[in-house]
Amino acid sequence: MDIVIMVAQLILGLTILVGLHELGHMLTAKWFGMRVEKYAIGFPPKVFSKKIGETEYMLGLIPLGGFVKISGMVDESMDTEALKEEPKPWEFRAKPAWQRLIVMMGGIIVNVITGIVIYIFLTYNYGESYLPAQEVKYGVVPNEIGKEIGFQTGDKIVAVNGKPLEKFNDVYSLDALLDRGSYYTVERNGEQVKIPVPVDLMDKLADKEERMLFVQPRQPFMVDMVVAGSNAADAGLKPGDFILSVNGQEAKFFDEFKQLLEKNAGKQITMKVERGEEIVDLKAQVEPDGTIGFQQKPLLNYATKEYSIGEAIPAGTEQAFGVITANLKGFGKIFRGEVDASKAVSGPIGIAQIFGDTFNWYKFWSITAMLSMVLAFMNFLPIPALDGGHVMFLTYEMISGRKPSDNFLENAQKVGMVLLLGLMAFAIFNDVFKLIF
Numbered sequence: 001m002d003i004v005i006m007v008a009q010l011i012l013g014l015t016i017l018v019g020l021h022e023l024g025h026m027l028t029a030k031w032f033g034m035r036v037e038k039y040a041i042g043f044p045p046k047v048f049s050k051k052i053g054e055t056e057y058m059l060g061l062i063p064l065g066g067f068v069k070i071s072g073m074v075d076e077s078m079d080t081e082a083l084k085e086e087p088k089p090w091e092f093r094a095k096p097a098w099q100r101l102i103v104m105m106g107g108i109i110v111n112v113i114t115g116i117v118i119y120i121f122l123t124y125n126y127g128e129s130y131l132p133a134q135e136v137k138y139g140v141v142p143n144e145i146g147k148e149i150g151f152q153t154g155d156k157i158v159a160v161n162g163k164p165l166e167k168f169n170d171v172y173s174l175d176a177l178l179d180r181g182s183y184y185t186v187e188r189n190g191e192q193v194k195i196p197v198p199v200d201l202m203d204k205l206a207d208k209e210e211r212m213l214f215v216q217p218r219q220p221f222m223v224d225m226v227v228a229g230s231n232a233a234d235a236g237l238k239p240g241d242f243i244l245s246v247n248g249q250e251a252k253f254f255d256e257f258k259q260l261l262e263k264n265a266g267k268q269i270t271m272k273v274e275r276g277e278e279i280v281d282l283k284a285q286v287e288p289d290g291t292i293g294f295q296q297k298p299l300l301n302y303a304t305k306e307y308s309i310g311e312a313i314p315a316g317t318e319q320a321f322g323v324i325t326a327n328l329k330g331f332g333k334i335f336r337g338e339v340d341a342s343k344a345v346s347g348p349i350g351i352a353q354i355f356g357d358t359f360n361w362y363k364f365w366s367i368t369a370m371l372s373m374v375l376a377f378m379n380f381l382p383i384p385a386l387d388g389g390h391v392m393f394l395t396y397e398m399i400s401g402r403k404p405s406d407n408f409l410e411n412a413q414k415v416g417m418v419l420l421l422g423l424m425a426f427a428i429f430n431d432v433f434k435l436i437f
Helices: 002-031 097-127 144-149 168-172 173-180 200-207 231-235 254-263 307-335 349-356 361-379 388-401 406-436
Strands: 037-052 055-070 128-130 138-144 156-158 181-188 191-196 216-219 223-228 242-246 268-275 278-285 292-300 303-305
Touching: 002 037, 002 055, 002 097, 002 128, 002 349, 002 361, 097 128, 097 254, 097 361, 097 388, 138 144, 144 200, 156 168, 168 254, 173 200, 173 307, 223 231, 223 242, 242 254, 307 361, 349 361, 349 406, 388 406
Parallel strands: none
Antiparallel strands: 037 055, 128 303, 138 216, 156 181, 181 191, 223 292, 242 268, 268 278
């Protein structure tokens, strides 16, 4: 069932984005009087089709893309027979270069607008929930990667790249992780210490399930839900209890408690618990995986910033274009050899895992908005067979006054298709490799 939810979200998200992208091409083409032969979401085999006017609308069985077939255009269909004849007034090739440029930009523009609109809606409707940096009064707990970077348990992060930290989540900001020369300033034993961000940090994070959580706030906690029939329930642990110690050792923070359970995996422990105004002693058996069967409730206070529609528009727009900036910085790291491409590239399996195995509307639309901006960015790359390749050739035509020959465009399209199919095969193989190993 988990896999079904992942796949369903992937298909729904891609169908929305691809459908809107191709709609951008189709509407601009029709606006300039070009004949649109086919509008398709998904690739053959055909599931459904209906012809309305001059255009066949098709739904394909393979939901990993889509296309618009415009008369007189060299595209992925490689249908070049009509190009041997003189251009017809309704054909793509018969129109002025500026009109063809707008048609090729149509899908990219629609994806950018889609991403911006979704981010604005989410910002206005949900606001922004965050943990104020001042709430992280007990410092942070680093995982293995955090320790490699130089963090120590209890460090208080006070600044990122010299800018005072206001929201703890900014510790994971792409400016911090992708900019060259980034560093954290922490307060440790009454002194301020600079911790430089390694250039290969994103490479290391891509290897771990924790990903960005190389440091987490150190949290006092109380018992929330106790699993029925668990060792915690058998021990008499109740919601609202505060665990003070394990086997006489202080367990005031959840990281301390977790370490003590792992240390005593498979053994019986004694816990001192604060319950209301009394202190009680409980004995519990620890499972081999270092758990006893309850959920903790962190005791740090989160804040929510509400946005008016006037505030949400610039905030959502900034968030949308932040995705583009992050992609540019990410590409820069790949080209400089600071990030392994195999760890940075994901295919459909990787994207499905990002959606996750539970459905949440906020998360779904957040990921869809991000993918819309990524799709716009990737399509703008100057690679033949992508919109950006067409834009590159059309820009050359407008500047030089010379149109590339149909034969040149056909060969460029073939090269681009080989590159794209190779990249897709690499992404899918990479997904499978990471899934297995």
